[in-house]
Amino acid sequence: MTFVQVIDCKTSKVDELNRLMDDWVRATEGKRTATHSIVGRDRADSTHVVEIVEFPSYEEAVKNSKLPETDRIFQEMVAVCDQAPTFTDLEVLRDEQLNKIVVRAFFEEVANKRNFDAQSALCTADYREHSSSMPDDMGLEESMAANRELHTALEPVVTIESLMEEGDLVSARFSFKGRHVGTFWGHEPTGREFSGTGQAIFRCQGGRIAESWWNLDDLGMLRQLGAGPT
Numbered sequence: 210m211t212f213v214q215v216i217d218c219k220t221s222k223v224d225e226l227n228r229l230m231d232d233w234v235r236a237t238e239g240k241r242t243a244t245h246s247i248v249g250r251d252r253a254d255s256t257h258v259v260e261i262v263e264f265p266s267y268e269e270a271v272k273n274s275k276l277p278e279t280d281r282i283f284q285e286m287v288a289v290c291d292q293a294p295t296f297t298d299l300e301v302l303r304d305e306q307l308n309k310i311v312v313r314a315f316f317e318e319v320a321n322k323r324n325f326d327a328q329s330a331l332c333t334a335d336y337r338e339h340s341s342s343m344p345d346d347m348g349l350e351e352s353m354a355a356n357r358e359l360h361t362a363l364e365p366v367v368t369i370e371s372l373m374e375e376g377d378l379v380s381a382r383f384s385f386k387g388r389h390v391g392t393f394w395g396h397e398p399t400g401r402e403f404s405g406t407g408q409a410i411f412r413c414q415g416g417r418i419a420e421s422w423w424n425l426d427d428l429g430m431l432r433q434l435g436a437g438p439t
Contacts, residue, residue, distance in 0.1 A: 211301040212267045216260040219291045223250065223258060229286050230260075236278040242269035256291065267300070308413040309372050312379045315411075315418060320367040320385075325357045333419045340423040362391030362398070370406075379411045389434050396434065403433035 220226055230248060237243075243262050251257035264270040273279055287293060311331055318327040329349065336349040347355060359365075365387035373380045386404045389396075407425035411418050 211304060212264045212270050213299040213301055214262045214264070214270060215297040215299065216262070217295045217297070218258045218260070218286070219256050220258060220289055221256050221291065222289045223255070225289045226258060226286065229282055229289070233278065233282040236282065237273075237276060240276055240278070242273040267298070270298075306374045307416065308377065308379045308411070309374050311413060311416060311418060312372060312381055312411050313369065316367050316369055316381070316383065319356055320360065320365065323360055325353055325360070328353050328356065331418055333414060333417045336418060337420045338423070339421065340425075342423075342425065342427045359393065362389065362393035363387040363403075364390055377413050379413065381409045381411065383407055383409070393434075394431075396431075399434055401434050403430050405430050405433075 218226065227248070230246075243264055245263035247261045249259050249261075251259070262270075264273065315328070315331050318324045318331065332349055332352075334349065336352065338347040338352045340347075343355075365385040367383050367385045370382045370384055372382075384404070384406045386402070388402050389399045391398050405426045407423065409424070410422045412420040
C-alpha cells in the first residue's frame with residue numbers, strides 16, 4: 210500500500226531549504242525509493258513549509274531513510290529550521306486522481322456507450338480539440354458532431370491500455386476495434402472490420418476536459434477498409 214510522509218518545518222530560510230532539497234534529489238539519483246515529492250508554503254505563514262513525500266510502501270520509506278545521503282541532508286535541514294521538523298506517517302486509504310476519472314468517463318460514455326450528449330457535461334464550454342487527421346481545431350459542438358459521425362459509421366469499441374496523470378494533463382494510450390457500417394470521410398460502408406491504436410493527451414480544468422490532442426493510425430485504418438493506399 211502507498212505510504213506518505215508529511216514533514217512540517219518552520220524556517221525563515223526557505224531558499225536554503227529549497228537548495229537542500231535540490232541537493233538531495235541529485236545525491237540520491239538511482240538510489241532513492243521516494244516516487245513523488247511536493248513542497249508547499251503556508252499562505253498564512255511564510256515560515257511554515259510542508260513537504261509531502263510518497264513511497265510505494267512503508268518498507269520502501271524505511272530504505273530511503275537509511276540512505277547516508279538522506280541522513281546528511283536531513284541534518285543540514287534541521288540546522289536551517291527554526292525548530293525541529295515534525296513527521297506524520299500516513300498509510301494511504303484512497304488515492305483519487307480526479308482528472309483520470311473524467312477522461313475515463315469520456316471514453317466510456319462517448320466512445321463505447323455512444324452517449325454523445327455526455328460530452329457537453331464532460332468538457333468545458335470553450336473546449337478545443339486538436340487532431341493529426343484534422344486540418345483545423347474543433348470546438349465543442351464541432352467535436353460532438355464529428356464523434357457522432359465517426360462512431361455511427363465505424364461503431365468502434367475502445368479499450369484504455371494506460372492512463373498517466375501529471376498536473377492538469379492526462380495521457381491516454383488506447384486500442385480500438387470496429388466495423389465500417391456507414392459512410393465515413395466520403396467512403397461508402399464496406400462492412401469490413403478494423404482495429405488500431407491511438408494516443409491522446411487531455412488538459413483538465415475544474416473537473417472537466419478543456420483541451421485535447423489526438424494521434425491515431427488513420428492511414429492504417431483506411432487501409433483495412435480498402436480505402437487507403439497499400
